[in-house]
Amino acid sequence: MTFDINVILAQLPAILSGAGVTLLLWIAGTIGGAAVGFLVAVGRRYGGRLIDWPLGLAVEVLRGTPFLIQIFLLYYGGPFIGLALDPIPAGLLGLTIYGAAYFSEIFRAGFVAIPKGHIEAAECVGLSQGQIVRRILLPEMTMLVLPPAINMAVILMKETAILSIITVPELTLTVSAIGSQQYAFVESLFLLAVFYWVLVEVTDKLGRYAEHRLSRYRFSPT
């Protein structure tokens, strides 16, 4: 067997465009998922039972089913309820909803983990509600939420590969397509594996660095 990665690398522009789509979907999906997830967490905490219950059910369904099934339902089932989306928007929407479910749980845990005493202490020294949120709650939340949020971002990065199944022209689809054209499928998959591996490791390292920088804010939850 010959192992020639150059036949793949020869198509660099196509690879870069695929990588671009992957990065775009990942970053947009992560930011969107975190934003929606935050709103869901706030809604469930302060919105009363009528909001908490249906949102909680949705989160459980999203967390209890495979991402692939969710994507299939959205992409192939969508048109039947008037939601005919192209692969990229469908993929982005799916990734955002999926990410939001997990992010909402991360934020919820963050809310719960901040000791009431910290807020009471802030009230006692005369901080206003706004000041408490800005000066106490958000910084403490960041520290608590950062490690699982980075973990979730890494998971979402890997989930973008699944979008190739609904023909989103991201990296996995692009590179494996080149691989089958050039009869170099194994080479193309090696290249993919290395790309994702490096990206995940770099994200992980950056995350750890950020955690380390923030670690002076750490407190021991009681």
Next chain:
Amino acid sequence: MSFKLFELLLKASLYTIGISLVSILIGFTIAILLSGMLLSGRRALAVPARIFISFFRGVPLLVQLLLIYNLLPVIGLNVPSIVAAIIGLSLCTAAYQAENLRGGFASVPRGLIESAEMVGLTPSQAFRRIKVPIALRLTFPALVNEAILILKASSLVSVVGIVELTRMAQDLAGSTFLPLQLFACAGLIYLVINWVVARTGGLIERSLPGVPR
């Protein structure tokens, strides 16, 4: 959607359960080996284990499955695709389970081993009678979690042609033009399976005697 279709989905879900169960068990066995390498204190063993874990946690499962599926024939192993699928899932879950086990062993308080030493247990007795049972109890919730992750991840073996729950729904959706109903049904079946696993896991966990945190 007819009952016939639902029945086909249910049958296919047995594949999902079977593949996941076998993969988790094989993965657990490999994970014991890997965590042993990590905790051996020897670089020659720990470094390869760390690279293995980093790779299988860092590469999307889809890419892993395609790679294994296409690589095996190239290196002269012509195995059925279901074997390739199980190998892929097993290696992936092994990486995660190894991390869980390592964490479990590392969080057994040192004092519990010292007290075993003080009543005369040999190091190997202390390991078997004290450390292993406590570490396994500490990692049990993570194991249940991992089982659920693998049940969901097993949907990806559909890409190498295994007609498990997801692939069955996909095939039927193609022939019946009922994607909404079929994928919703498949999702519901996954949900029920995972709920049962989580509940059973929770019941077992509660029946285990308390463990220090």
Next chain:
Amino acid sequence: MTLPAIAVRTLVKRYGDTAVLHGIDLEIPPGQVSCLIGPSGSGKSTLLRCMAFLEEATSGTITVDGEVLGFSEHSNGLRERIPATTNRAIRSKIGMVFQQFNLWPHMTALGNVSEALRTVHKMSRKDAEARAMEQLVKVGLEARAGHYPSQLSGGQQQRVAIARALALKPKIMLFDEPTSSLDPELTGEVLNVMRDLAAEGMTMVVVSHEIGFAATVGSQISFLDQGRLLFSGPPSEVFGKPRHPRLEQFLDTYLDRGASMLV
């Protein structure tokens, strides 16, 4: 002159560059209660852990009942590690009680006490549990035999831990701050068990902040400060006035632990 239960000779313990024990010499008389007191970080727990060979001393020797434990030291300064089986045999004369109890969470109280009888002494389950039960009766916990540690209060857990050590019929009992992680209202039940044990003539070495216990039950009080044994003697001598200024200072901070009766 009777043989000391434990003899500590010029014991030095260093962690890297910092010395925690600077050449301790101490003899533990048999059949009596010896108390090690001193401020936090004075090295008293480290000294006790060296006596049990849970810590390896940097130099110096520990002799238990006439037998060298851990490392033997030749006259030319060469240290030689004693084989593990020998160490285990010597250590079987010692029972140890820890600050954190260190009960095994996956075994019941009875399981904790009978474990070593079964795995080390190869007793049948029935015999081991019968002997374990005797010990639980002794600490007043026979009714809790089937409970897991998580179902017991701290004081009860510590009494089970004492029973676990006693089940092996040790000649010497070491207590490493046995009441320090207990709520104040639970320290009494543990101290009472220890008093009973002292009354039976058990050789005990107790590291504790319970000055009242040390003054009333102890026969030998050793005061450690910054890794040095400042003095050692009967309580009347150690606590009698005039006192060493470091001890005076130390007692002032422990008025609520029974030191007030001495002031």
